[in-house]
Amino acid sequence: MQKFSAFELFKQGLNGQAGWKPQWRSPEPKAAYDAVIIGGGGHGLGAAYYLAKQHGMRNIAVLEKGWLGGGNTGRNTTIIRSNYLFDESAGLYDHSVKLWEGLSQELNYNVMFSQRGVMMLAHTVHDVQVFKRHVHANRANGVDNEWLSPEEAKAYCPPLNISDNMRYPVLGAALQRRGGTARHDAVAWGYARAADDLGVDIIENCEVTGIRRNAAGAVEAVETTKGLIRTPKIGVSAAGHTSVVLGMAGVRLPLESYPLQALVSEPIKPVFPCVVMSNTIHAYISQSDKGELVIGAGTDIYTSYTQRGGLHISQHTLEAICELFPAFRRMRMLRNWGGIVDVTPDRSPIVAKTPVPGLYVNCGWGTGGFKATPGAAHTLAWTIAKDEPHPINAPFTIERFRDGHLIDEAAAAAVAH
Amino acid sequence: MLLITCPHCGPRPELEFVHGGEAHIARPAQPEALNAEEWTEYLYMRANPKGLHAERWRHLHGCARFFNALRDTTTDQFVVTYKTGEARPDLKGPAA
Ligand SMILES: Cc1cc2nc3c(=O)[nH]c(=O)nc-3n(C[C@H](O)[C@H](O)[C@H](O)COP(=O)(O)OP(=O)(O)OC[C@H]3O[C@@H](n4cnc5c(N)ncnc54)[C@H](O)[C@@H]3O)c2cc1C
Numbered sequence: 001m002q003k004f005s006a007f008e009l010f011k012q013g014l015n016g017q018a019g020w021k022p023q024w025r026s027p028e029p030k031a032a033y034d035a036v037i038i039g040g041g042g043h044g045l046g047a048a049y050y051l052a053k054q055h056g057m058r059n060i061a062v063l064e065k066g067w068l069g070g071g072n073t074g075r076n077t078t079i080i081r082s083n084y085l086f087d088e089s090a091g092l093y094d095h096s097v098k099l100w101e102g103l104s105q106e107l108n109y110n111v112m113f114s115q116r117g118v119m120m121l122a123h124t125v126h127d128v129q130v131f132k133r134h135v136h137a138n139r140a141n142g143v144d145n146e147w148l149s150p151e152e153a154k155a156y157c158p159p160l161n162i163s164d165n166m167r168y169p170v171l172g173a174a175l176q177r178r179g180g181t182a183r184h185d186a187v188a189w190g191y192a193r194a195a196d197d198l199g200v201d202i203i204e205n206c207e208v209t210g211i212r213r214n215a216a217g218a219v220e221a222v223e224t225t226k227g228l229i230r231t232p233k234i235g236v237s238a239a240g241h242t243s244v245v246l247g248m249a250g251v252r253l254p255l256e257s258y259p260l261q262a263l264v265s266e267p268i269k270p271v272f273p274c275v276v277m278s279n280t281i282h283a284y285i286s287q288s289d290k291g292e293l294v295i296g297a298g299t300d301i302y303t304s305y306t307q308r309g310g311l312h313i314s315q316h317t318l319e320a321i322c323e324l325f326p327a328f329r330r331m332r333m334l335r336n337w338g339g340i341v342d343v344t345p346d347r348s349p350i351v352a353k354t355p356v357p358g359l360y361v362n363c364g365w366g367t368g369g370f371k372a373t374p375g376a377a378h379t380l381a382w383t384i385a386k387d388e389p390h391p392i393n394a395p396f397t398i399e400r401f402r403d404g405h406l407i408d409e410a411a412a413a414a415v416a417h
Numbered sequence: 418m419l420l421i422t423c424p425h426c427g428p429r430p431e432l433e434f435v436h437g438g439e440a441h442i443a444r445p446a447q448p449e450a451l452n453a454e455e456w457t458e459y460l461y462m463r464a465n466p467k468g469l470h471a472e473r474w475r476h477l478h479g480c481a482r483f484f485n486a487l488r489d490t491t492t493d494q495f496v497v498t499y500k501t502g503e504a505r506p507d508l509k510g511p512a513a
Pocket residue numbers: 038039040041042043044063064065066067068069070071072073074075076077078079080206207208209237238239240241245260261262296337338339340341365366367368369370371372417
């Protein structure tokens with residue numbers, strides 16, 4: 001692998017930057033692999049990397065029906081935080097934040113992880129009570145989170161409107177200073193490059209159309225648009241399409257797929273120092289390093305696979321943004337798009353074995369799985385390699401819905417990214 | 418914004434409606450007879466199809482009544498709407 005470094009950049013500069021090589025190969029699929037990952041988003045590529053790096057499984061492939069990171073990985077608003085309410089969630093999401101902290105070094109790829117702080121606004125008495133409860137629960141779990149008064153919130157984020165004549169005045173905020181953002185594409189590309197270097201075949205434009213099982217019921221092959229590929233282990237990391245893919249193996253899941261939209265403004269000079277989220281009025285905002293304001297909304301109301309969603313949803317979000325940040329009222333929006341997110345009834349993910357031997361699933365991340373990319377990838381790889389979960393993802397089973405062990409972040413936060 | 422045809426009121430904008438999830442999931446006639454697996458299926462498991470989806474809608478800001486629809490989730494096109502209690506129309510979906 002061609003290492004990235006200041007020295008390498010200088011050296012290539014002497015040569016007119018002509019010596020850079022493609023960052024990963026584009027091989028044709030082999031007839032068989034020891035394991036196959038379905039889905040070339042950050043989660044799937046990361047799982048392949050950890051399988052190769054930590055579990056010595058190098059004869060493996062990632063199959064992606066489109067291009068790397070073209071799913072939700074490349075469509076999300078990149079908010080990273082770990083201040084979830086329940087112990088299980090704190091374990092999984094904070095595992096991820098810790099991996100994010102070393103990821104650029106680990107991959108020799110700048111994923112631009114920026115711990116600029118994530119501030120969640122409280123607008124009602126109920127919000128205040130819920131967020132304070134989160135602050136205490138998080139501290140008990142060793143996860144940083146602190147309560148700010150409206151004035152302290154404004155000091156942390158000067159464009160914020162804290163006047164009391166708003167429809168939803170700011171009554172305070174919960175701030176996680178270790179939270180922040182990362183460069184979405186770089187996460188997919190960094191994992192892809194590092195996995196490829198360890199021998200993983202990354203195959204784009206290869207859609208899985210069927211899963212074959214043997215007489216004992218275990219998986220034995222995937223049917224793809226590039227032919228049949230034999231494998232005893234399949235890890236599915238297909239986000240919004242998980243129900244479709246697991247349906248190929250006859251597995252039903254507690255998932256529904258919804259459109260989730262985001263939009264960016266024209267680029268401007270740095271004005272916005274952190275990430276601000278408001279669950280109550282459905283708006284999320286940060287500023288990218290390119291200068292665009294990155295704005296996210298709530299999901300549309302109906303299930304869909306169209307990657308679009310209705311304009312009125314974005315409009316509703318922009319109304320909230322304009323009231324919270326009056327200075328942005330005259331900004332123009334540049335692009336608007338949607339992704340398809342797979343939502344579970346308790347808004348917590350599933351990273352687990354399935355009832356089918358050799359079939360593993362990582363799904364249900366819904367509106368908030370980018371932040372968990374390294375942790376999901378790491379624990380999925382563990383689960384595939386050892387055929388049993390890591391202690392961190394052990395609670396996130398499909399059976400929790402049968403056994404009543406819900407990890408109900410939905411009730412805890414109403415909505416959240 | 419979608420234009421949705423309420424079987425009672427005719428075509429109205431999406432803003433007047435709420436989505437009610439998958440249709441034709443009947444509450445078990447004998448709840449006490451169900452085991453944990455069957456409860457899980459009833460409460461949580463969903464078809465989530467890519468293609469034709471039978472789903473409930475409620476015309477909340479209109480007649481306030483529930484009704485059912487067949488909608489193609491690959492295009493969001495409503496193929497047909499029908500009243501609660503009527504059987505799912507026997508149609509093949511554009512994307513199956
Ligand atoms: C608008 C929006 C904003 C969001 N904001 C945030 C946020 O601020 N913070 C946060 O933490 N999360 C956020 N999320 C959620 C986050 O993007 C996802 O949870 C996360 O990126 C999922 O990663 P993934 O790798 O599992 O999925 P993806 O990146 O979607 O990868 C799945 C891949 O599987 C492929 N695939 C599907 N079916 C097949 C098949 N049959 N064969 C082969 N390949 C297949 C797809 O093409 C896709 O590339 C947001 C999502 C959206 C849409």
